[in-house]
Amino acid sequence: MKKKRADNICMMQGNQACARGAMMAGCRFFAGYPITPSSEIAENLALSMPAVGGRFIQMEDEIGAMGAVIGASLTGLKSMTATSGPGFSLKQENIGYAAMAEVPCVVVNVQRGGPSTGMPTFPAQMDVQQARWGSHGDRGVIALSASSAQETFEQTIRAFNLSEKYMMPVILLVDEVVAHSTEKVVLPDPGGIELFNRKQPTESPGEYLPYRETDDGIPVLARFGTGYRYNVTGLCHDETGFPTNNPEKIEKLIRRLTDKIERHRKDITHCHKIMLEDADVAIFAYGSVARSARRAVFLCREAGIKAGLIEPTVLWPFPSDEVLETAEGVKAFVVAEMNLGQMAREVELASKCRVEVHRLNRVDGRLITPQQVVEKVREAL
Amino acid sequence: MFDYLRYIRERNFPHIWCSGCGDGIVLKALIRAVDKLGISRDEMVMVSGIGCSSRTPGYVDINTLHTTHGRAIPFATGVKLANPKLHVIVVTGDGDATAIGGNHYIHAARRNIDLTVLLYNNYIYGMTGGQVSPTTPRGKRASTAPFGNQEPAFNISDLAEAAGASFVARGDVYHAQKLEKLIVKAVQKKGFSVVEILSPCPTAYGRRNRMAHPVKMMEWLRDQTVPVAKWERLSPEEREGKVRTGIIVDVDKVEYTETNDKLIESLKADK
Numbered sequence: 001m002k003k004k005r006a007d008n009i010c011m012m013q014g015n016q017a018c019a020r021g022a023m024m025a026g027c028r029f030f031a032g033y034p035i036t037p038s039s040e041i042a043e044n045l046a047l048s049m050p051a052v053g054g055r056f057i058q059m060e061d062e063i064g065a066m067g068a069v070i071g072a073s074l075t076g077l078k079s080m081t082a083t084s085g086p087g088f089s090l091k092q093e094n095i096g097y098a099a100m101a102e103v104p105c106v107v108v109n110v111q112r113g114g115p116s117t118g119m120p121t122f123p124a125q126m127d128v129q130q131a132r133w134g135s136h137g138d139r140g141v142i143a144l145s146a147s148s149a150q151e152t153f154e155q156t157i158r159a160f161n162l163s164e165k166y167m168m169p170v171i172l173l174v175d176e177v178v179a180h181s182t183e184k185v186v187l188p189d190p191g192g193i194e195l196f197n198r199k200q201p202t203e204s205p206g207e208y209l210p211y212r213e214t215d216d217g218i219p220v221l222a223r224f225g226t227g228y229r230y231n232v233t234g235l236c237h238d239e240t241g242f243p244t245n246n247p248e249k250i251e252k253l254i255r256r257l258t259d260k261i262e263r264h265r266k267d268i269t270h271c272h273k274i275m276l277e278d279a280d281v282a283i284f285a286y287g288s289v290a291r292s293a294r295r296a297v298f299l300c301r302e303a304g305i306k307a308g309l310i311e312p313t314v315l316w317p318f319p320s321d322e323v324l325e326t327a328e329g330v331k332a333f334v335v336a337e338m339n340l341g342q343m344a345r346e347v348e349l350a351s352k353c354r355v356e357v358h359r360l361n362r363v364d365g366r367l368i369t370p371q372q373v374v375e376k377v378r379e380a381l
Numbered sequence: 382m383f384d385y386l387r388y389i390r391e392r393n394f395p396h397i398w399c400s401g402c403g404d405g406i407v408l409k410a411l412i413r414a415v416d417k418l419g420i421s422r423d424e425m426v427m428v429s430g431i432g433c434s435s436r437t438p439g440y441v442d443i444n445t446l447h448t449t450h451g452r453a454i455p456f457a458t459g460v461k462l463a464n465p466k467l468h469v470i471v472v473t474g475d476g477d478a479t480a481i482g483g484n485h486y487i488h489a490a491r492r493n494i495d496l497t498v499l500l501y502n503n504y505i506y507g508m509t510g511g512q513v514s515p516t517t518p519r520g521k522r523a524s525t526a527p528f529g530n531q532e533p534a535f536n537i538s539d540l541a542e543a544a545g546a547s548f549v550a551r552g553d554v555y556h557a558q559k560l561e562k563l564i565v566k567a568v569q570k571k572g573f574s575v576v577e578i579l580s581p582c583p584t585a586y587g588r589r590n591r592m593a594h595p596v597k598m599m600e601w602l603r604d605q606t607v608p609v610a611k612w613e614r615l616s617p618e619e620r621e622g623k624v625r626t627g628i629i630v631d632v633d634k635v636e637y638t639e640t641n642d643k644l645i646e647s648l649k650a651d652k
């Protein structure tokens with residue numbers, strides 16, 4: 001029997017997988033600005049977007065790209081931008097706007113080393129705290145992570161789903177190695193992908209209040225041009241969408257922007273857990289470092305050391321419960337990351353000092369190797 | 382009498398503007414223009430940045446989007462490109478559009494995307510208390526130019542023309558009827574249209590520059606403005622200290638969203 005060619009199996013780099021995921025998630029608007037190592041996402045979408053009636057625009061700067069994405073999303077299109085560290089910094093004010101006005105959109109940050117121009121062509125994970133706190137003001141944040149081209153594809157789709165569901169910007173953090181490594185990606189049948197589209201109002205325009213209190217704390221924003229005339233602002237606003245100085249209403253709004261994430265933690269957070277059941281040492285790693293960590297777990301086991309891995313695919317909200325639960329079963333944590341301990345602090349906080357947290361950090365633009373992880377695990381024991 | 386109530390959001394009144402501010406006159410001219418245009422309010426989106434003028438959308442009963450400082454044009458670009466059928470009006474000020482948002486202003490003009498930009502020029506940062514702006518004339522005082530502005534000013538309309546806008550006009554609130562007509566023309570024009578609107582700020586600008594009384598500022602507007610036709614006949618010396626008003630540029634150029642639509646159509650046809 002002749003073997004059927006599997007055209008759903010391809011070789012692609014992480015950035016291509018991201019673009020592909022966006023298209024399959026129903027993204028129909030991309031605005032961006034060239035920046036290494038993310039530009040292939042824009043290049044791929046420049047090619048594929050118009051063919052399905054979508055819009056691609058290269059804006060005059062990073063800030064403008066973020067603004068255009070918000071405008072397009074309010075007009076009803078699933079919208080995305082992609083950037084790297086310096087551009088991510090520039091976008092922060094408008095990311096905060098999207099959080100405040102509750103506009104769904106996806107921001108991909110292909111991380112490189114910093115601060116400043118830093119290392120444009122080398123990987124880093126130095127923006128994980130920027131993703132949480134980069135924009136001024138208090139608000140909940142959803143930031144996803146991916147460690148392979150396959151996962152980048154899947155996480156891009158998840159980013160759109162979460163943004164449409166929770167009405168907010170969702171950040172996808174990958175790093176240069178994931179973005180530029182070409183590897184196998186198995187594409188699902190388009191019909192088999194579960195997609196979430198933002199709710200639309202069912203009441204008449206006369207009764208419509210964009211930021212009305214809802215059971216799940218998530219507003220229902222009508223697409224511009226559908227007969228529901230309302231106001232959107234970055235100022236503190238009440239249920240009508242107009243600015244307010246009423247302290248009670250302000251308090252309610254600001255708390256809700258955080259609570260809407262806290263309340264739905266279970267639906268959002270996710271970790272891969274490998275061989276944790278009997279582990280003495282738990283490795284905490286994400287992104288490309290998690291690939292080395294997986295290998296390290298097996299190398300450790302071969303050497304008779306009981307190591308396990310907890311790999312969050314959602315960095316924010318931080319998987320505090322999962323980390324605490326893990327801390328209760330192990331003797332030590334090893335947190336491996338390409339920064340100077342940005343997530344190790346979170347692991348320390350979440351594990352409530354039950355166990356010692358050992359840090360493995362690399363900031364020279366090179367990957368952490370499996371051997372380095374194994375060594376650190378030995379030290380930790 | 383013209384029924385303004387049909388177009389305003391009464392619940393948001395009284396407005397935030399100072400007495401004597403020109404922005405209310407622009408609001409009325411804008412409402413009359415919208416009425417004349419006969420476009421459905423559901424098909425209009427007004428996008429603004431930050432500043433006194435950028436509070437205008439809160440008072441008009443259409444789709445309104447009050448954005449971040451300087452970024453109204455990119456937000457509007459997203460709205461327009463996502464649905465080119467919508468009429469998108471940007472309301473912005475001299476600081477918002479030509480200082481912090483200057484990059485977007487020139488690039489939207491270059492792109493010639495079909496937006497109508499109403500750029501209120503009051504020569505100062507009003508909302509933050511009277512700091513010097515890119516259009517404050519040299520020598521005039523501001524809270525951050527207590528000895529007089531040391532820098533030359535931008536000519537906002539010339540800037541739009543040089544950057545490629547297909548329609549550029551200048552109006553002022555002393556000539557409110559004329560202003561209304563300019564706004565109508567600007568919205569009707571396919572392409573990037575700018576109406577620079579001279580609107581007095583007695584509070585932050587006038588007080589520091591010997592025009593504290595709003596009437597004084599209106600007289601100043603009356604005396605310094607010269608219609609385009611008359612401007613042509615003036616010698617360089619006579620033009621000194623004056624500004625021309627009326628339609629400065631009105632040319633037909635390729636518009637951006639139409640080009641993008643055509644690309645999409647051609648790719649569909651290829652399939």
Ligand code: SF4
Pocket residue numbers: 397398399401402403404433434503507508581582583584585586
């Ligand atoms: S500060 Fe100036 S521009 Fe602002 S409302 Fe008052 S008068 Fe108008």
